Amino acid sequence: xxxxxxxxxxxxxxxxxxxxxxxxxxxxxxxxxxxxxxxxxxxxxxxxxxxxxxxxxxxxxxxxxxxxxxxxxxxxxxxxxxxxxxxxxxxxxxxxxxxxxxxxxxxxxxxxxxxxxxxxxxxxxx
Numbered sequence: 378x379x380x381x382x383x384x385x386x387x388x389x390x391x392x393x394x395x396x397x398x399x400x401x402x403x404x405x406x407x408x409x410x411x412x413x414x415x416x417x418x419x420x421x422x423x424x425x426x427x428x429x430x431x432x433x434x435x436x437x438x439x440x441x442x443x444x445x446x447x448x449x450x451x452x453x454x455x456x457x458x459x460x461x462x463x464x465x466x467x468x469x470x471x472x473x474x475x476x477x478x479x480x481x482x483x484x485x486x487x488x489x490x491x492x493x494x495x496x497x498x499x500x501x502x503x
Contacts, residue, residue: 447500
């Protein structure tokens with residue numbers, strides 16, 4: 378009986394260790410983090426428009442590479458600083474994209490976002 382209990386505890390402990398630990402709860406994003414995500418969404422809209430040949434999006438600098446790199450760095454920062462996982466970052470980015478769509482769209486955001494992007498190390502205009 379004692380061996381059975383020990384074996385059961387050992388199996389339970391082994392099973393518990395093999396389960397992935399739940400991610401700790403992410404903290405709410407700051408206003409600056411939400412704005413950074415909104416800029417990431419604006420960069421994605423512009424890059425997509427540029428790839429499709431949208432004349433309105435051609436007025437902006439090429440965003441495919443810079444926008445993607447910006448979002449990768451931002452996602453990593455949010456994972457580290459805010460405790461988000463990849464799914465959380467994607468969901469937050471979608472939410473900010475929806476806000477962007479309800480507002481003035483990329484036209485209202487891009488001047489601010491480009492200044493912010495250009496001011497970051499490694500993102501100087503090319």
